[in-house]
Each structure stands twice: as structure tokens, then as C-alpha cells.
Amino acid sequence: MKKINRRSFNSLYDIKKLQIFLSEMRNLVSPAGYFHLGDLIFRTNKESNNFDILKDIQIWEKSGIIIGFVLYLTTESNPEFQINPDYYNTIISKDMIVWTIERAKELNLNSIEVSCLDIDKKKNEFLLANNFKPFDAPIVFMQRDLKNIPEYKLPVDYSFVTINDFPKTTQITGEESSNKENKNIIKSDKYNDDLGIRVIHKNVQIVSGCICWYDEVDKCGLFEPVGTIEEHRGKGLAFSAMVRTLLNLKNYGANKVYVRTGLDNTPAINLYKKLGFSISNYDNGFELDLNNI
Numbered sequence: 700m701k702k703i704n705r706r707s708f709n710s711l712y713d714i715k716k717l718q719i720f721l722s723e724m725r726n727l728v729s730p731a732g733y734f735h736l737g738d739l740i741f742r743t744n745k746e747s748n749n750f751d752i753l754k755d756i757q758i759w760e761k762s763g764i765i766i767g768f769v770l771y772l773t774t775e776s777n778p779e780f781q782i783n784p785d786y787y788n789t790i791i792s793k794d795m796i797v798w799t800i801e802r803a804k805e806l807n808l809n810s811i812e813v814s815c816l817d818i819d820k821k822k823n824e825f826l827l828a829n830n831f832k833p834f835d836a837p838i839v840f841m842q843r844d845l846k847n848i849p850e851y852k853l854p855v856d857y858s859f860v861t862i863n864d865f866p867k868t869t870q871i872t873g874e875e876s877s878n879k880e881n882k883n884i885i886k887s888d889k890y891n892d893d894l895g896i897r898v899i900h901k902n903v904q905i906v907s908g909c910i911c912w913y914d915e916v917d918k919c920g921l922f923e924p925v926g927t928i929e930e931h932r933g934k935g936l937a938f939s940a941m942v943r944t945l946l947n948l949k950n951y952g953a954n955k956v957y958v959r960t961g962l963d964n965t966p967a968i969n970l971y972k973k974l975g976f977s978i979s980n981y982d983n984g985f986e987l988d989l990n991n992i
Contacts, residue, residue: 702762703759703760703766704759704760704761705757705759705794705798706757706760707753707754707756707757708752708753708756708757708758708768710752713758713765716760716765717765717768718916719764719765720764720765720766720768720781720783722914722916722917723783724781724783725917727783727784728784728816728818728819728822754771754802754805755770755771755802756768756769756770756771757769757795757798759782759791759794759795766782766783766785766786767781767782767783767786767791767792767795768781769781769795769798769799769802771799771803771806777813777814778799778803778811778813780795780799780813782795784819784821784822787821787822787824787825788825788828792825796829800987800989803989804989809988809989809990810986810987810989810990811831811986811987811989812834812985812986813984813985813987814838814982814983814985815982815983815984815985816840816980816981816982816983817837817980817981817982817983818980826985827985829987830987830991831985831986831987832985832986832987833983833984833985834984834985834986835984835986836961836962836963837962837981837982837983837984838959838960838961838962838981838982839959839960839961839962839964839968839978839981839982840957840958840959840978840979840980840981840982841957841958841959841960841968841971841972841976841977841979842955842956842957842976842977842979843955843956843974843975843976843977844954844955844956845945845948845949845953845954845955845956847975848942848945848946848975849942849973849974850942851935851939851942851943852935852939853898853935853936853939854934854935854936857898857899857900857906857936858898858899858902859896859897859898859899859939859940859943860896860897860898860899860905861892861893861895862895862897863892865897865905870897870905871895871897871905871908871909871910871924871926872897872905872907872908872909872924872925872926872928889912889913889914890910890912891913891951893947894910894912894913894920894944894947894951895909895910895911896908896909896940896941896943896944896947898927898936898937898939898940900931906927906928906930906931906936907926907928907931907937907940908925908926908937908940909922909924909925909926909937909940909941909944910922910923910924911945911948911956913948913951913953915951917955918952918953918954918955919953919954919956919957920948920953920955920956920957921956921957921958921959922941922944922956922957922958923958923959925937925940925941925958925967925970937970938970938973938974942974945974957979958971958976959982962981
């Protein structure tokens with residue numbers, strides 16, 4: 700019988716193993732729901748200030764092959780919970796729940812929030828069977844191919860920049876972020892500067908922008924984040940930044956790209972539809988109240 704092992708994350712070789720695991724999960728369930736490579740690697744950066752690399756991630760593997768993992772952000776109650784569908788309702792999935800609850804209690808959390816795609820029936824059933832309750836509006840997953848990319852035109856006084864062009868910036872979409880977070884993004888294994896397009900106003904202020912994470916294995920990308928500060932909205936800035944990024948993404952050989960937003964975020968959904976995206980899946984939230992455990 701092949702041995703199943705639970706252990707801590709090892710940054711020297713687990714990133715590649717996680718890439719393989721997530722690629723398999725995208726094929727088994729849905730490409731949209733399992734494109735986490737860029738985000739995952741960014742969060743597992745050793746210098747991240749909200750992730751304890753020794754305590755906040757656990758790996759479950761069988762004969763050296765990852766079959767599931769749980770990743771906790773220290774400041775949040777929503778762990779990334781992924782498992783091969785063949786192992787739901789087994790001792791492995793039960794062990795994952797137990798560890799997730801124990802870590803949540805160590806962090807003094809009152810609840811655990813987990814997301815699940817609408818088409819992932821096994822995960823939905825598993826969460827409900829383990830006392831997770833549906834909550835909140837779902838997240839919308841949208842996708843498009845890289846054909847027929849629309850044209851864009853930036854207004855006067857606006858221009859594109861990247862971090863390399865504007866190295867002292869602490870902004871991505873115009874919103875403030877820390878220098879440490881910015882450095883972590885640049886150092887991420889999956890960050891490409893020409894896929895991190897910002898819009899600058901009068902060569903002074905970053906007011907809009909986006910980042911697209913590219914996965915060379917599946918030849919696809921994921922936009923995260925996308926945004927424009929309020930006083931500069933309605934000028935097509937995010938649209939232009941995303942089009943410019945799509946053109947750059949196509950040069951990498953990508954054939955598909957994803958984006959996600961809240962079901963109630965009508966302006967964002969309309970923007971993405973204008974860019975040629977269509978809804979592919981809905982991601983539902985589930986919550987486990989730890990006060991009842």
C-alpha cells in the first residue's frame with residue numbers, strides 16, 4: 700500500500716510539485732477554478748508579511764506526488780483548500796479538515812470560509828457533509844480566447860508604465876499598497892513586467908492598472924487585480940490597460956485568459972464583457988462556524 704504523508708511546505712521543490720498538481724486539477728474540474736499559480740507563488744514568497752511558510756501550509760502527498768494542500772493567509776479566514784476529487788470522503792480529506800480547524804483556532808478565528816465552483820459537485824457535497832454552510836454572493840469566473848483583441852485609445856495626459864519604468868511606485872491599480880508587497884510581486888516566479896500594466900496620469904500618479912499571471916503549462920492567463928481609482932473612472936483606462944496586456948500575453952503563446960469578480964460587481968462584469976469575456980463558472984462561498992465545533 701502506498702504511503703500517504705502530511706508535511707509542511709518546502710519552498711525548494713514544492714512550487715514545481717504544486718504546479719503539476721494544480722494543472723491536473725484544472726483538467727479534472729475546471730481550468731477557471733484552479734488557475735492559482737501566480738497568486739499561490741506570490742503568497743508563498745518567503746518574505747511575505749502575511750504568510751508563515753512553516754505553519755500556514757500543509758501538503759498531503761502519496762508516493763511523493765501531491766494529492767492535496769491547505770494554504771492559510773495569516774490575516775484571513777479563507778484558506779485555499781484543494782484536494783484531488785478521488786480523495787473526498789476519505790481519511791485524507793477528514794485530516795485536511797481537522798488541520799484547517801486546528802490552525803484556525805491557533806489564529807483565534809471564529810469561522811473558516813472556503814470557495815467551491817458550482818460545477819465541482821464532489822467538493823460541494825463534501826463541504827455540506829462537514830457542516831459548511833453556503834454564504835455570500837458567488838464569484839463570477841469569466842474567460843475569453845486571444846483572438847480578435849479589441850483596439851484601445853488612452854486619453855490625453857495618460858500613458859502606460861510598468862514597475863521597471865516606475866520602480867518607486869507602491870501602486871498597482873492606483874490604490875496604495877506597501878513597498879514590501881510590491882517587491883514580493885516583482886520577485887514572484889510568475890510575474891512578468893510587461894503583463895503588469897499601469898496607467899499614469901501626467902507622468903505623476905498611477906491611477907489605473909492590472910496584472911495578468913501567465914501559466915506556460917496550460918498557455919493561459921489570469922487577471923488579478925484590475926482597477927481604477929474613483930476620480931479617474933469612466934475614461935476607459937482599465938479597458939486600455941487590459942487590452943495592452945492581452946496583446947502582450949498573446950506574444951507569450953497564451954490561447955486563453957480568465958478574470959473573476961463578484962456577482963454584484965456590475966461595472967466590472969460589464970467591462971469584462973466589453974473586452975470579450977463571457978461567464979464560464981460561478982464560485983460559491985461556504986462557511987464553517989467554529990463556535991459550533
